[in-house]
């Protein structure tokens with residue numbers, strides 16, 4: 323499968339079969355994350371691989387929702403998928419000098435680095451026939467407590483990982499002309 327096929331074919335998957343993920347496939351998706359580029363090669367990412375059911379239940383209880391009448395659909399995905407990978411980052415490494423000064427007005431670049439690594443991971447998972455969904459809407463402090471994350475590390479995002487048990491239609495995307503400008507912002 324070439325990269326564009328994986329990019330076009332990947333969907334957010336929130337229903338999973340109970341079929342386990344092989345240690346080889348798990349290793350391959352983590353290796354894809356490891357190979358991602360990062361700020362000054364700082365590799366600030368850390369990954370917690372959660373397979374124990376009670377831990378997955380605890381993670382699912384940390385979810386927030388955009389609509390108070392509906393559960394974040396990521397919660398059921400995390401409860402039911404055989405694996406959930408939680409992406410964490412060392413604080414003040416990416417985008418910072420060794421003295422702890424930010425290089426840019428954006429400050430932390432760890433969100434960017436972790437996003438790049440997680441996209442490597444989810445595309446590789448798709449190429450292996452596995453489903454994932456990027457998840458960011460949860461109580462990060464609670465997840466840090468559940469996982470026993472140390473002070474200098476923060477939780478950024480997570481994804482369940484497993485064999486899809488649903489077929490998802492592609493969600494719409496904006497046309498290129500709506501999002502791409504020439505030479506100056508807003509210029510077609």
Ligand SMILES: Cc1cc2nc3c(=O)[nH]c(=O)nc-3n(C[C@H](O)[C@H](O)[C@H](O)COP(=O)(O)O)c2cc1C
Pocket residue numbers: 332333334335336394395396455456457458459460490492493
């Ligand atoms: C940073 C980020 C956070 C997301 N958080 C959630 C989430 O908390 N719960 C959820 O069900 N989906 C979440 N998603 C998945 C998006 O809803 C999904 O990617 C989007 O609707 C496009 O659908 P597609 O991935 O199938 O193309 C998140 C995606 C990203 C990139």
